Amino acid sequence: DVKVTQSSRYLVKRTGEKVFLECVQDMDHENMFWYRQDPGLGLRLIYFSYDVKMKEKGDIPEGYSVSREKKERFSLILESASTNQTSMYLCASRPQGGLAPWWFGEGSWLTVV
Amino acid sequence: AQTVTQSQPEMSVQEAETVTLSCTYDTSENNYYLFWYKQPPSRQMILVIRQEAYKQQNATENRFSVNFQKAAKSFSLKISDSQLGDTAMYFCALAGNNRKLIWGLGTSLAVNP
Numbered sequence: 001d002v003k004v005t006q007s008s009r010y011l012v013k014r015t016g017e018k019v020f021l022e023c024v025q026d027m028d029h030e031n032m033f034w035y036r037q038d039p040g041l042g043l044r045l046i047y048f049s050y051d052v053k054m055k056e057k058g059d060i061p062e063g064y065s066v067s068r069e070k071k072e073r074f075s076l077i078l079e080s081a082s083t084n085q086t087s088m089y090l091c092a093s094r095p096q097g098g099l100a101p102w103w104f105g106e107g108s109w110l111t112v113v
Numbered sequence: 114a115q116t117v118t119q120s121q122p123e124m125s126v127q128e129a130e131t132v133t134l135s136c137t138y139d140t141s142e143n144n145y146y147l148f149w150y151k152q153p154p155s156r157q158m159i160l161v162i163r164q165e166a167y168k169q170q171n172a173t174e175n176r177f178s179v180n181f182q183k184a185a186k187s188f189s190l191k192i193s194d195s196q197l198g199d200t201a202m203y204f205c206a207l208a209g210n211n212r213k214l215i216w217g218l219g220t221s222l223a224v225n226p
Contacts, residue, residue, distance in 0.1 A: 031212060033214075040218070041218075042204070042216045042217065042218040042219060043204070043216045045213060045214075048212065048213070050212060058213070088156065090158060092158075098144070098146050098165065098208070099146050099163055099165055101148060101160045101163060102148075102158075102160075102214055103160075104157065104158035104159075105157075106155070106156065106157050107156045107157070107158075
C-alpha cells in the first residue's frame with residue numbers, strides 16, 4: 001500500500017509564528033496536494049504540485065505557500081499563522097492517470113492560539 | 114464549474130442491514146472519474162470505490178457497490194451487510210481533467226448495533 005506520512009499529528013502554535021507541515025510519500029507519485037478540512041466546509045484545496053519545483057494554487061491559497069524540492073516531499077508553509085488557520089490539514093499524493101486514486105496521510109491538527 | 118452534492122448530512126443503519134448514500138454531481142466534461150472515500154473517527158481518508166464515467170458497469174468492492182446513472186449525474190453508494198466499522202463520514206468526489214478533486218460535504222453514517 002501507498003504510505004503518505006505527515007510529520008506532525010497535533011500542533012499548537014502562536015499567532016504570527018511560521019509553521020511548517022511536512023508530507024512524504026513513498027510511491028514516486030508525481031502529484032501531491034494539501035487540503036484543509038473544516039466542519040461544514042468539507043475539504044478545500046490549498047495548493048498542489050504535479051512535479052518537482054512545480055506548484056499551482058488551489059481554491060484557498062491565501063496565507064499559505066508550499067515547497068517541493070524533492071519528488072517525495074511536499075511542505076505546506078504558513079508564513080505568519082493566524083487563528084483562522086486553525087484546522088485539520090490533509091496531505092495527499094497521486095500518480096498520473098485518470099482513475100488513480102488520491103492517497104491520504106493521517107492529517108495534522110493545527111491549533112493557532 | 115464542477116460541483117458535487119451529498120443531500121444527506123446524516124444517516125443511520127442497523128448492523129447487517131443495507132444503506133444507500135446519495136451523491137449527485139455536475140460537470141461539462143465527457144470523461145471524468147468518481148470516487149467514494151470514507152473517513153472514520155481516526156480521520157484517515159480511505160478510498161472505498163471508484164468509477165470511470167465511460168464505463169457502464171457499476172463498480173463493486175466486496176460489500177460496497179455503486180449505482181452510477183450518467184444521464185442523471187448520480188453516483189450513489191450502497192453498503193450491504195453494514196458493520197460497526199463502517200461508521201464514518203463518507204465523501205463523494207469527482208475528478209476531471211484538471212488534476213483537481215471536487216468534494217461533496219459528506220454524509221455521516223452511524224451503524225447501530
